[in-house]
Amino acid sequence: VDLVESGGGLVQPGGSLRLSCAVSGFTFSDYPMSWVRQAPGKDLEWVSDISSSAGSTYYADSVKGRFTISRDNAKNTLYLQMNSLRPEDTALYYCAAVHAITTTQAMWSRSTIAFLGQGTQVTVSP
Numbered sequence: 001v002d003l004v005e006s007g008g009g010l011v012q013p014g015g016s017l018r019l020s021c022a023v024s025g026f027t028f029s030d031y032p033m034s035w036v037r038q039a040p041g042k043d044l045e046w047v048s049d050i051s052s053s054a055g056s057t058y059y060a061d062s063v064k065g066r067f068t069i070s071r072d073n074a075k076n077t078l079y080l081q082m083n084s085l086r087p088e089d090t091a092l093y094y095c096a097a098v099h100a101i102t103t104t105q106a107m108w109s110r111s112t113i114a115f116l117g118q119g120t121q122v123t124v125s126p
Contacts (some may be wrong), residue, residue, distance in 0.1 A: 001025035001115050008120030015085050015124070021078040021095030021117055028106050029073040031114065032101045035080045037091035038119075047093070048080065049101050063080035063089075072117045085124045092119040095118075 019035070035047040048069040049058045057069050068081040071109040078095050097115040102108045 003115055003117030005095050005117045005120035008122045011085055011121045012126055013086060013124055016083045019093055019120060023076045028076040031076045031097040033071060034096045034098050035093060036096055037093045038092040044110060046102055046105055049099060054059040060105045087124045090124050091122060093122050094119045
């Protein structure tokens with residue numbers, strides 16, 4: 001099983017980045033997928049989920065309206081388009097295959113993660 005994130009980097013506040021997660025070793029289309037992040041000194045935080053068919057998407061309140069999750073099951077790839085980035089979005093971003101969809105921050109549990117990538121760093125700074 002391999003999940004490889006890419007697309008992170010340094011961006012100014014208000015800027016945009018598009019993260020990708022290339023998956024192999026399991027049947028991508030069988031799993032809902034998540035983006036989670038970890039800021040320095042903080043716990044892992046749920047960002048967004050997408051259903052296995054891409055028919056449903058869910059976002060944490062902190063990113064709603066700014067981030068867009070998507071997936072291409074033919075390419076075994078998950079995406080996160082991040083716009084209007086803020087310094088508080090600075091974190092290591094991970095993609096994850098999950099056992100069940102999370103619809104709100106309050107219901108998220110790390111136990112839902114089946115497979116987790118290595119992460120890509122996003123730094124938002126002037």
